[in-house]
Amino acid sequence: MKLSDLKNTRWTLDHPELGTGPVSIESYRSPEYFLQMRDKVFKKVWMATGKRIDEIPKPGDYFVENVDITNDSIIIVRGLDGIIRGFHNVCKHRGTQVVNQEYGNVKGRFTCIYHGWSYGLDGKNVLVTEKEMFFDPEKMEADLVPVAVDVWKGFIFYNLDPEPKESLLDYLGPEILDLYDAYPFEQTTVLVSYKANLDTSWPVLRDSQLDGYHLKYLHRRSAPGFMESDDSPSRHAWDFKILGKHGSGSFYGNRANITADLSKAAPIATLASQVGQTIASDAAAILPVEQWAKGVNPRRSESWFFDYLYIFPNMHIVFLGHGVYIVHKMMPGNAYNKASWSARYFAPPVDTKGLASRWSAEYMKYSLRDLWREDGNTTLGAQKSIDSGVFKRMYLQDQEILIRHAEKVLNDMVYT
Numbered sequence: 001m002k003l004s005d006l007k008n009t010r011w012t013l014d015h016p017e018l019g020t021g022p023v024s025i026e027s028y029r030s031p032e033y034f035l036q037m038r039d040k041v042f043k044k045v046w047m048a049t050g051k052r053i054d055e056i057p058k059p060g061d062y063f064v065e066n067v068d069i070t071n072d073s074i075i076i077v078r079g080l081d082g083i084i085r086g087f088h089n090v091c092k093h094r095g096t097q098v099v100n101q102e103y104g105n106v107k108g109r110f111t112c113i114y115h116g117w118s119y120g121l122d123g124k125n126v127l128v129t130e131k132e133m134f135f136d137p138e139k140m141e142a143d144l145v146p147v148a149v150d151v152w153k154g155f156i157f158y159n160l161d162p163e164p165k166e167s168l169l170d171y172l173g174p175e176i177l178d179l180y181d182a183y184p185f186e187q188t189t190v191l192v193s194y195k196a197n198l199d200t201s202w203p204v205l206r207d208s209q210l211d212g213y214h215l216k217y218l219h220r221r222s223a224p225g226f227m228e229s230d231d232s233p234s235r236h237a238w239d240f241k242i243l244g245k246h247g248s249g250s251f252y253g254n255r256a257n258i259t260a261d262l263s264k265a266a267p268i269a270t271l272a273s274q275v276g277q278t279i280a281s282d283a284a285a286i287l288p289v290e291q292w293a294k295g296v297n298p299r300r301s302e303s304w305f306f307d308y309l310y311i312f313p314n315m316h317i318v319f320l321g322h323g324v325y326i327v328h329k330m331m332p333g334n335a336y337n338k339a340s341w342s343a344r345y346f347a348p349p350v351d352t353k354g355l356a357s358r359w360s361a362e363y364m365k366y367s368l369r370d371l372w373r374e375d376g377n378t379t380l381g382a383q384k385s386i387d388s389g390v391f392k393r394m395y396l397q398d399q400e401i402l403i404r405h406a407e408k409v410l411n412d413m414v415y416t
Contacts, residue, residue, distance in 0.1 A: 001301055003232035003252055011240040012401045022393040023407055027414070028201045029386045034336035036414045038069050041313060042332065043160045044413075045245075046171045048315035049076065050329030050342050052154045053084060054189070060105045060121060064089060065158065068340065069202075069332040073097055074147050076156060079121040080108065086147035086158050087123045091115075098144070110144075119144050152177075153185045155315075155327075172311065173244040179295025180309065184323050185346075192345035192365045196376055200383040202332035202339040203407070208375045209308065209316040209328050210402045212236050212251040218378065222371040226253055226305055237399045238299045245312040245409045247402040250298055253305025287322045296322070310402060312409055323348055326368075337383055343372050 012018055026033050049065050056062060062077035065086075073089035075098065089097045091112040098110045098119065109126055111118045118127035125142035134140065148159040150168035157168050169177065198205060208214075213236060216227040227236050229252055239250040289300050296319045297304045307319040316328040329342040345368055350361045385391040396404050 001299060003229050003235045003238075003303075006232070006235065006238075010398045011237075012398050012404065015242055015401070015405070018401070018404050018408055022395055023404060024411075025203075025386060025392065025394060027203045027407065027410055028383070029336065031336045033414065034069075034332070037332070037410065040416075041410065041413050042067070042069050044165075045161075045313060046150070046157045046159045046164070046168050047313065047331075048311060048327075048329055049156045049158065050315065050327050050344060051076075051156050052185070052190075053078075053151055053156060054154065054186075055103075056084065058105065060107060061103075062099065062106065063103045064099060064101070067160070067331070068334045068338070070160060071334070072160060074158060075099060075110070075144075076149060076158070077106075077121055084149055084151065084156060085121070085123065086149035087119075087144040088147060090145065091117055092125070092140070092142050092144065093117050093128075117142075153180065153183070155185070171245075173246070175241070175243045176246060176295075176309070176311070179243075179248070180293050183293035183296065183319075185325075187323055187348055188325070188346040189349050190344050191347050191350065191361055192343075192368055194343045194369060194372060196341045197333065198339050198341060198376060198379055199337060200339055200379040201337050201386070202330065203410070204379045204382050204386070205330050205339040205341055206313075206406065207403050208379055209318070209330070210310060210406060211400045212249065212306075212308075213397065213399050214378075215251075215305075218374055219371060222367065222374065227251065228254055229303075235399070238297075238301060238304070240399075240401050242401075242405055246310055247405055248295060248307060248309045249402060250296075250307045251305050252301075252303055255303055292322050310406065312406065337387065339379075341376065343368070 012020055027037065049063075051063060056076065056078045059078055059080045059082065062075055065074040065076060066072070067074065075087045075089045076084065077087070078084050089099060091098050091114065093112065093115055096112050096114040098112050106121070109118045109120055116127070116129040117125065120126050123144035123146055125144075128134070128137060128140075128142060131137050148161070148164050150157050152168055152172060159168075212227065215223055216225075216236065229235065236252050237249055238252060241248045289297055289302070295309065296307050309317045309319070311317070314330050316330070318326040318328070320326065324347045327344045327346065331340050333339050345364065350358060394403075
């Protein structure tokens with residue numbers, strides 16, 4: 001199949017509720033909107049931590065999830081019974097944070113450093129020091145405040161609503177569960193991880209990973225010619241799907257360019273892709289495309305580069321092949337023009353005894369860093385333009401449909 005076989009396909013026209021006109025940028029520039037978004041979205045929906053259950057494998061293993069937009073700090077911990085739970089990182093005595101390290105392990109209990117109050121891994125208070133000196137200690141609210149936590153395909157999610165309106169699986173919806181159920185997430189591990197705090201609004205940052213339109217322009221150096229098609233030069237997408245609040249996209253890749261010998265123009269990149277897994281490696285080398293999960297490369301095209309799945313509001317999974325993917329977690333900061341970005345590259349474990357594979361993995365760290373810096377740098381200038389008042393609305397083409405859809409989902413929640 002060729003891109004030109006899509007002829008006059010316009011995905012946006014299949015969803016008349018999205019419209020085709022200019023898109024408001026109120027969510028990108030308004031402090032008032034930011035507060036509404038905090039209360040009606042980020043305090044109410046399921047959000048991804050971007051971390052997996054294998055990162056806290058033993059009882060007592062925990063990590064802390066800081067949610068700047070709501071001023072929350074959450075402990076995610078594996079209990080003695082193996083169950084993963086979440087609690088607000090708040091001692092019920094004086095409000096001191098119970099733990100301060102991002103990752104750690106405790107031997108059966110958390111102990112507040114301030115006055116020694118202790119809590120079991122189930123959140124129950126097990127010690128109030130000098131208890132006899134309190135007045136009515138039996139009536140005190142002494143347990144940690146729980147946070148709803150659930151898991152999909154090994155990824156840990158949480159919900160700040162004390163009584164979530166729906167389960168995580170209901171929130172994701174049956175289409176996502178069906179399309180990605182067969183993907184081997186559990187066979188991968190984190191090989192690269194970067195974080196950044198950026199002076200940009202969360203919607204600007206979110207949009208940076210919601211289209212593939214920019215790749216053949218912004219990433220000319222890091223992905224040279226990877227998405228350029230002589231057959232249909234104005235197209236770069238094979239498919240888009242609206243999946244409730246979420247969405248997915250599948251993108252063309254010029255395999256001749258992706259796997260070409262670029263040793264003269266990019267000798268290090270070429271060598272790394274030949275001896276290990278990089279974005280220029282053969283995506284179908286591990287398993288034939290026909291056996292991939294239904295949601296990945298749905299056209300089963302040999303001319304394919306990547307897919308992404310956007311799970312509203314803060315998770316982007318970029319599929320580079322069977323068992324190789326990137327997870328972006330994008331969160332608002334503590335003001336409308338602040339945001340944080342965590343980017344993590346997952347793949348099968350590297351053969352630590354093989355020098356070539358270890359070297360290729362190290363190369364991948366720096367090549368991804370450079371690619372992500374290209375994305376991040378554009379967000380800073382965009383926010384300055386928005387705050388200047390010169391830029392007032394967005395004009396989106398058909399292949400930016402998921403930006404249009406994400407804004408509609410957001411606005412529907414904020415204005416309802």
